[in-house]
Amino acid sequence: MPASDPSQAPLGVFDSGVGGLTVVRALRELMPQESIVYLGDTARVPYGSKSPDTIRRFSVEDTQFLMGHGVKAVVVACNTATAHALPLLQATFRVPVIGVIEPGVEATLSDPRCERVGIMGTAGTIRSSAYQYALAMRRPGLQIHASATPLLVPFIEEGWIDHPALKLVLRQYLEPLLEKGIDTLMLGCTHYPLLMPVLKKMLGKKVRLVDSASTCAAHTLRVLEEQKLLRRARSKPVLDIYLTDLSEQAEAMTRRFLGADFGRVKKASL
Ligand code: DGL
Numbered sequence: 001m002p003a004s005d006p007s008q009a010p011l012g013v014f015d016s017g018v019g020g021l022t023v024v025r026a027l028r029e030l031m032p033q034e035s036i037v038y039l040g041d042t043a044r045v046p047y048g049s050k051s052p053d054t055i056r057r058f059s060v061e062d063t064q065f066l067m068g069h070g071v072k073a074v075v076v077a078c079n080t081a082t083a084h085a086l087p088l089l090q091a092t093f094r095v096p097v098i099g100v101i102e103p104g105v106e107a108t109l110s111d112p113r114c115e116r117v118g119i120m121g122t123a124g125t126i127r128s129s130a131y132q133y134a135l136a137m138r139r140p141g142l143q144i145h146a147s148a149t150p151l152l153v154p155f156i157e158e159g160w161i162d163h164p165a166l167k168l169v170l171r172q173y174l175e176p177l178l179e180k181g182i183d184t185l186m187l188g189c190t191h192y193p194l195l196m197p198v199l200k201k202m203l204g205k206k207v208r209l210v211d212s213a214s215t216c217a218a219h220t221l222r223v224l225e226e227q228k229l230l231r232r233a234r235s236k237p238v239l240d241i242y243l244t245d246l247s248e249q250a251e252a253m254t255r256r257f258l259g260a261d262f263g264r265v266k267k268a269s270l
Contacts, residue, residue: 007229010035010238011220012071014062017045018243018250019153019191020077021257023100026217027075028239031230035237037069039268043245046153047080048122055124059085061270063093065242072229073098075220079121079188079212083128096223100212103219104186105134108210114184116143118177118207121188123148131188145180149173156191157253162198170195170202178207187211194257242268
């Protein structure tokens with residue numbers, strides 16, 4: 001294989017913090033042969049409460065950092081950044097840029113029985129109406145109930161994913177959605193896959209859960225296949241994790257999110 005073969009290059013993934021590592025985990029499960037460069041903007045997290053202009057500026061800087069590492073494609077593993085910056089990134093950079101919203105929407109609508117959808121996400125994601133718009137465009141008449149759930153990210157970052165206080169908060173958030181009779185709940189934040197076990201327990205089988213991580217990984221696989229960018233080499237893939245702020249807490253969270261050996265976390269300067 002020639003050294004300049006772009007399929008050999010790593011995949012770039014970024015998030016406002018460590019939540020996007022749920023996407024990295026799903027990508028590695030599906031494409032264990034791919035090398036990945038991950039950037040978590042832990043110095044500036046959260047993006048969910050920032051203005052659209054700031055989110056776009058940060059997202060461009062994050063992507064520039066990954067491009068500097070020679071990535072062949074960029075996965076925007078943050079719903080907030082996808083909601084506000086995806087078209088700009090796709091127009092600015094010369095590699096495929098993949099977001100987390102479209103794959104979740106496609107997965108949701110792949111079930112023809114889906115009639116009433118609930119969406120949970122950060123204030124920024126819900127305010128952007130990106131999910132609501134993408135769903136309504138594809139299936140007019142679909143009932144969509146979106147709810148900003150800003151308390152969930154701090155709970156998850158604290159590792160309180162099975163804590164009674166979290167369950168109390170979740171019940172408050174879920175009640176109005178359940179009253180509307182939702183049949184599907186979209187987890188519109190890359191932190192939320194960590195809530196799958198508790199949500200499954202609380203909701204049982206009557207509500208289908210769609211998360212951003214596994215759906216985005218499946219979509220990325222399709223894009224890499226189409227663009228002939230899948231890495232076929234037999235050498236060991238590399239996972240490089242960069243954070244813009246290094247702290248013990250960030251390392252502990254990285255471990256929790258990735259659930260695997262990941263080597264050393266490095267400091268990124270944007
Ligand atoms: N990972 C972000 C997202 O998916 C949530 C954290 C933040 O607010 O930056 O929207």
